[in-house]
Amino acid sequence: xxxxxxxxxxxxLAAARRLAKxxxxxxxxxxxxxxxxxxxxxxxxxxGLDASDVAYPIRTILRRYATIxxxxxxxxxVDVDQRIVHLSGGSGLSYDYLVVxxxxxxxxxxxPGVAEHALSLYTLDDARRVRNExxxxxxxxDTDGADGDPGGGRVLVVGAGPTGVETAGALSELIDxxxxxxxxxxxxxxxxxxxxxxxxxxLPGLDPRASEYAARAxxxxxxxxxxxxxxxxxxxxxxxLADGRELCAEVVIWVAGVTVDGTLASTLPALTGGGGRVLVxxxxSLDGHPxxxxxxxxxxxxxxRVEDGGPPRLLPQIAQVAIQSGDHVARQISHRAVDEPTAxxxxxxxGMMATIGRRAAIAQFPGGRIIWGTTGWLAWLALHxxxxxxxxxxxxxxxxxxxxxxxxxxxxxxxxxxxxxRPVTSLSAQDPIVDRxxxxxxxxxxxxxxxxxxxx
Numbered sequence: 001x002x003x004x005x006x007x008x009x010x011x012x013l014a015a016a017r018r019l020a021k022x023x024x025x026x027x028x029x030x031x032x033x034x035x036x037x038x039x040x041x042x043x044x045x046x047x048g049l050d051a052s053d054v055a056y057p058i059r060t061i062l063r064r065y066a067t068i069x070x071x072x073x074x075x076x077x078v079d080v081d082q083r084i085v086h087l088s089g090g091s092g093l094s095y096d097y098l099v100v101x102x103x104x105x106x107x108x109x110x111x112p113g114v115a116e117h118a119l120s121l122y123t124l125d126d127a128r129r130v131r132n133e134x135x136x137x138x139x140x141x142d143t144d145g146a147d148g149d150p151g152g153g154r155v156l157v158v159g160a161g162p163t164g165v166e167t168a169g170a171l172s173e174l175i176d177x178x179x180x181x182x183x184x185x186x187x188x189x190x191x192x193x194x195x196x197x198x199x200x201x202x203l204p205g206l207d208p209r210a211s212e213y214a215a216r217a218x219x220x221x222x223x224x225x226x227x228x229x230x231x232x233x234x235x236x237x238x239x240x241l242a243d244g245r246e247l248c249a250e251v252v253i254w255v256a257g258v259t260v261d262g263t264l265a266s267t268l269p270a271l272t273g274g275g276g277r278v279l280v281x282x283x284x285s286l287d288g289h290p291x292x293x294x295x296x297x298x299x300x301x302x303x304x305r306v307e308d309g310g311p312p313r314l315l316p317q318i319a320q321v322a323i324q325s326g327d328h329v330a331r332q333i334s335h336r337a338v339d340e341p342t343a344x345x346x347x348x349x350x351g352m353m354a355t356i357g358r359r360a361a362i363a364q365f366p367g368g369r370i371i372w373g374t375t376g377w378l379a380w381l382a383l384h385x386x387x388x389x390x391x392x393x394x395x396x397x398x399x400x401x402x403x404x405x406x407x408x409x410x411x412x413x414x415x416x417x418x419x420x421x422r423p424v425t426s427l428s429a430q431d432p433i434v435d436r437x438x439x440x441x442x443x444x445x446x447x448x449x450x451x452x453x454x455x456x
Contacts, residue, residue, distance in 0.1 A: 004097075007103060033057060044127035080286075100293065106126075112233045156196060157255065
């Protein structure tokens with residue numbers, strides 16, 4: 001029997017590895033020939049790591065499995081009646097079982113201007129583009145300062161979930177490095193990071209105590225928090241809020257959420273839930289087509305069977321859910337291949353983590369226990385090193401983090417590629433960074449340093 005796995009992310013690779021233990025012909029299809037460790041994309045975007053540190057060739061990952069074949073192609077459509085996946089180039093790939101692990105993409109929630117003026121952070125290309133734009137904005141601010149007109153270099157992050165909090169904290173540290181070690185002449189009151197969210201607290205999915213700690217840690221890093229604010233439009237100068245206020249920034253990073261709409265999974269003949277996620281049965285198979293399974297971010301995965309009645313409580317779109325759901329469907333396919341019954345998916349919660357920066361992170365465990373600070377940061381480092389694919393990547397990232405712990409100037413602060421693809425909008429010192437009445441202010445009891453190099 002042939003099993004086709006669409007997607008080489010966490011869910012797809014987990015399924016393929018488990019299927020390799022059964023007497024099945026497994027084919028993995030992905031439009032990219034590498035696996036991306038998405039939890040560390042923000043570090044590529046903020047010049048903490050290089051792109052190659054968080055990516056690994058899929059062929060190298062699967063080469064030790066004799067029953068798995070990898071195809072570097074784009075899956076364009078699925079004919080569930082004929083059991084054929086139509087690939088780019090016009091070829092078709094038949095299957096007996098299909099695992100759809102095509103993930104999700106950034107969601108704009110219908111806000112005008114997101115596609116034109118904001119940067120997403122979901123793929124490796126996104127991360128490299130964000131890094132270029134942020135570094136360009138800082139260099140432009142330094143150039144404006146040399147002309148006697150202190151510029152901005154302001155960055156606005158939309159979305160206060162784990163990715164937004166981690167990105168905002170890392171950007172603040174990047175600005176600190178640019179001033180202390182790269183000699184950029186930046187005014188600390190003009191070169192700022194602002195975190196915006198419609199929710200009333202950061203990390204709304206975690207315990208309120210964790211949110212309070214994260215907010216304090218962000219403020220201590222001079223990150224402005226604008227919470228409980230709805231964005232009505234993204235412009236070339238920043239964002240406009242629903243109440244008419246404007247937040248100015250040279251770079252807007254949109255990490256407010258993801259959607260399955262527009263991906264291959266959204267074309268399947270199935271009902272969808274929030275964010276376009278495909279509604280699946282208890283064993284994660286497609287209703288009416290039990291040979292098709294949907295896993296990871298693409299699926300509306302519930303900790304209990306959907307057919308029990310009532311709206312399912314959907315699990316978050318995180319790596320652990322993707323890995324466990326991919327492994328689960330591989331077990332079910334292996335059972336069905338030998339005429340054994342399938343079982344419903346049971347998620348084992350291993351907790352949630354988020355890092356704000358150097359020696360500041362949060363780890364929330366299933367029982368409600370929370371650790372933060374340096375202890376939480378070390379736990380965050382250890383977990384990410386365990387799940388990072390490839391010994392080389394683990395070694396490089398470990399050395400990089402250790403070096404960064406003892407000596408700040410680390411990471412590839414290089415502007416690469418077509419730097420003129422999206423020119424930075426120049427803002428003057430008179431342009432408001434944000435309506436200060438809406439900002440939760442950091443402690444500024446210490447005297448303000450001027451825009452001299454090496455001082456903050």
